[in-house]
Amino acid sequence: MIYEQNINYCLAKSIGSGGLDSSELSYLLEKLDPEFERLKKSYLSDNLPILTLPEVDDLSELSHIATVWRKKFDKVIILGAGGSSLGGKTLCALNQDEYGTAPGAPRIYFFENVDPFGFDRAMSSLDLSRTSLIVISKSGNTAETLVQLLCCISAWRAAGFKDLSESFLAICGPGNNILRRICLRENIQILDHDPLIGGRYSVLSKVGMLPALIAGLDCTKLRRGASEILNPILQGAKPSEFGPAIGAAISVGLSRNNGISQSVMMPYIDRLMVFSKWYRQLWAESLGKKGLGTTPIDALGVVDQHSQLQLYLDGPRDKMFTILMLDQKGVGMQIDPSPADAVELNYVVGRTMGDLINAEQRATAQTLIDSGLPTRIISFKELDEKTLGGLLMFFMLETILAASLLRIDPFDQPAVARGKLLTQRYLADFELL
Amino acid sequence: MIYEQNINYCLAKSIGSGGLDSSELSYLLEKLDPEFERLKKSYLSDNLPILTLPEVDDLSELSHIATVWRKKFDKVIILGAGGSSLGGKTLCALNQDEYGTAPGAPRIYFFENVDPFGFDRAMSSLDLSRTSLIVISKSGNTAETLVQLLCCISAWRAAGFKDLSESFLAICGPGNNILRRICLRENIQILDHDPLIGGRYSVLSKVGMLPALIAGLDCTKLRRGASEILNPILQGAKPSEFGPAIGAAISVGLSRNNGISQSVMMPYIDRLMVFSKWYRQLWAESLGKKGLGTTPIDALGVVDQHSQLQLYLDGPRDKMFTILMLDQKGVGMQIDPSPADAVELNYVVGRTMGDLINAEQRATAQTLIDSGLPTRIISFKELDEKTLGGLLMFFMLETILAASLLRIDPFDQPAVARGKLLTQRYLADFELL
Structure with missing residues (x-):
């Protein structure tokens, strides 16, 4: 038990x-009886992936990346917001805190905000030759994450790094989204985010597993x-x-x-x-x-x-x-x-x-x-x-x-769209600010 | 403005x-009219110290300690809970984050919990010869803070340090309390916590000012x-x-x-x-x-x-x-x-x-x-x-x-006493656990 x-x-x-x-x-x-029946059927028909995630066979591929990165890098930055960040961060907390990391593990930082002061201090504290980056966005269109990525690309370029394929990696949904286009252009490896898994339910998917493996956790357990x-x-x-x-x-x-x-x-x-x-x-x-x-x-x-x-x-x-x-x-x-x-x-x-x-x-x-x-x-x-x-x-x-x-859908978040639209409008029409 | x-x-x-x-x-x-009259009178008669704190002349004494410590130490630990911690921590956040500190400032850590895992990892990450410690408790009887202090004394002793007066400092209320007795016995300098200032209103007193000065803040401003x-x-x-x-x-x-x-x-x-x-x-x-x-x-x-x-x-x-x-x-x-x-x-x-x-x-x-x-x-x-x-x-x-x-007293916290008593009873009578 x-x-x-x-x-x-x-x-x-x-x-x-x-x-x-x-x-x-x-x-x-x-x-709840009928809901139990639904969950069982969902498991068998595999249409609610969080139920079958524990059995997905993706850990060996992810472990391979983690092993290489653990050797090559001292620091790993994870770009992402909300569900793209909190799962991995929760797992990594088992093996790192402000005083140290588990033996052999790089220090993993989660950049969740777009506060320019914090961002600048973080970037100036890092030796970019020993730092790698994972950018995560299910939609591939999250404004804050894209801006973080563009600024990181600028910082790496300014430090003289031309090939980002060695130290950058992305996790995003399939299809034509902005993050994917940036990565294709910059030759950054992309792992697919299962479009059926919402961010806040993604901790047991590669979104959480890759950071956890780098931090040295036993993901099988x-x-x-x-x-x-x-x-x-x-x-x-x-x-x-x-x-x-x-x-x-x-x-x-x-x-x-x-x-x-x-x-x-x-x-x-x-x-x-x-x-x-x-x-x-x-x-x-x-x-x-x-x-x-x-x-x-x-x-x-x-x-x-x-x-x-x-x-x-x-x-x-x-x-x-x-x-x-x-x-x-x-x-x-x-x-x-x-x-x-x-x-x-x-x-x-x-x-x-x-x-x-x-x-x-x-x-x-x-x-x-x-x-x-x-x-x-x-x-x-x-x-x-x-x-x-x-x-x-x-x-x-x-x-x-x-x-x-x-009697609520636990997987959507209909109310936040308006805030995102307003942010874009404010930025686009700066005179209004 | x-x-x-x-x-x-x-x-x-x-x-x-x-x-x-x-x-x-x-x-x-x-x-609120009568409350305004009361506040004015309190200010003039100096019986509500948070109103007159901005004018207290204690910064030069505190600055002296801070200047010495900024030279001698790379890390400063603050022991304390709630009001003994959150004020100083709030101020220090202006000049430090997980990526670095303001130039010349030691890194200041706030030990608020008594989680043995976190405590052990923290202690083993520190070079104690370059680490100092401030212990803060208004009552001088806060169990968690006292236990933190006893464990820190043991750690310093185990590392071969005999004289704690150089690197330890306490802030506590006057009178016969446990923290004061430990400090007198160990020859640790004590600064008096004003007994009229409750922890959660103490940020502008030395409880907040000393950490802030060490972190490099302008406390006059x-x-x-x-x-x-x-x-x-x-x-x-x-x-x-x-x-x-x-x-x-x-x-x-x-x-x-x-x-x-x-x-x-x-x-x-x-x-x-x-x-x-x-x-x-x-x-x-x-x-x-x-x-x-x-x-x-x-x-x-x-x-x-x-x-x-x-x-x-x-x-x-x-x-x-x-x-x-x-x-x-x-x-x-x-x-x-x-x-x-x-x-x-x-x-x-x-x-x-x-x-x-x-x-x-x-x-x-x-x-x-x-x-x-x-x-x-x-x-x-x-x-x-x-x-x-x-x-x-x-x-x-x-x-x-x-x-x-x-019509509430904003300065007391009557309900928490019972939890403290129960903790003591549980520890004293371990068979009951």
Whole structure:
């Protein structure tokens, strides 16, 4: 078992009026029966690629590129926005942070913004002869990503590099799009982005796998973790036995019946901080339609105990909480109390830093529960590729199932087109600015 | 003028039923009259130190420490949680990012979590002979900060350093607290944290100033920017003429009358990303009491256009937006369209990256407004220390004034004590875990 999900403290029988009635939960779970049938059929007919992605045979080709790049380059830039960035970034966070990378791995930077100050500082800090670049855009027409690429091409040219085919690579959808035309002209290798996979569901595709392989992750294990979460659906499990379905029903039920408008995702571990950002896009873009959906909020324990907990406990009762707990008992430095010599610190004598964070995550969950706030606990024994792959699949399925209950299409994002058009108009007609 | 605040698009007369009635705005602003009198009196009697902080004469002492440290050290670790970290981190973000620091400045790391994995990786990446440490806790009893410190002392000791007085420094409140006792015993210099200044209001005190000076910021300009925002209150301005009062009345009014439960802070510039996190604590901890307050949400343009905008535009209409716009027209690399050769990209021909982000921020604001969502625009011509100091004071005053309208104490955080007690109990009685 990759994880355990405990939803008891989201129910009225445990926490009182802030919780969901068990009968409502059962009702919603039953409504998911036909969706389970649809998912099984989609898997068999292969028309919903995120279900079959864990089994795609593309890792050897990608590994080959990754192996070469790991030798040739110290830094890798990933250009992309939203779904083209957050999946890979989430995976890479398992093997790199601001203090270092896993042995042998280049440092991977994700350029997500078009802030000229940050861009200039980044470019001037890099030795371009030891830096490579992956540009990702499913549509191939994302303005910010194209502008980033044009500026990077200029920077490489200005530094004297004529042949970009050695150090640039693109992932984009097929057909006639701008990114593809630029790459063909510049002799940049292109990998095809499956047009049936939306950006925010692309983490297990090459969009996430290539950065992860460069960062040194075991992508077979990642996908195995994802498979393990999905399998019960394919093997005929009922919604009431399936974690992501239970989570979806709890979320939708609490939103509909208990005034819950916000969903706080709070892992207790630095390596999952970007995971919360990935979840934030997944949930927001998939469900925020027709006035429906709840607002996902990313938090990090123990940091946000010192920033947000006051609001969570004593502000409006409009949030549900998902605490992601890693068991770290006994892990890390032992706390040497001798410099402290303080009676008040007796409780940490001989403990480790892992003991402390272990106690903190449980104390926070208990405090939320004692206040009658709906709190789901997802706990796991270790955080490796398998766990992370499982968590990613868990929340993709939960999101798709929640959309089914809301009768919403989880794969489109109709409302953002207007902003893109306006940006173009403002740029084109500069006098209006 | 440091900034311009435009609140027209928060009002019903501009955006329809999602906006606040002008009469309600006037009513709330009038209710702030007595609070303005109180603030003036507090300033004159010096019993609310954040008002007089911009004039405190402590920068020369702090500059002396900073000058020595900038020469002796390549890295500086700051230990602290919440208010002990977010202020300094917000300031330092003006002069450092993941790609580098301002010339001559050490890299400053903020250790906020007690995740053993991250802590170990950080410690093993550092050359301790070139690394110094500032530990900050107002109470002097924050468990996580004390454990971080004990582990750092062990690490320095293990690396052969006997005398910590050269490279460690503490900021903590007066009186008999654990941190002070450790420092006295270890011969670590202590600077006093003013007991009247709460953590989340401490950014302009030495808690923020010392890291900022080490990072190379002009702290006189920072405080001058703060003064400039505060001055109109001291000079007898009315609430209806005062930006932070108008902002407070809009927020409280929209929450009370228009179902707004969330406040999205969205700067369009990387250097203000941490500012949004600082705001998040300030607003959440100050107002999230007695079932009141709204949930602050940090977002970053253009990144979150590709992650959250779908929800903002088409999900529940429960958010107000504050867009922080920096004018970057003409700034940054010019976009060379020759590799593109795409008719569809004609609109960026000859533009700069700054032009693009300029158009994006305005396009997003316009899109929100066109959807009838309450949108406040705060714009400024440049982002330097003066602007940042002004923004910090603006939002501290807005928060205090909003608390006044809600009849809440903006300076306490009564609900978090229980979680702290539980953590201790869990650690003390480990069998229960």
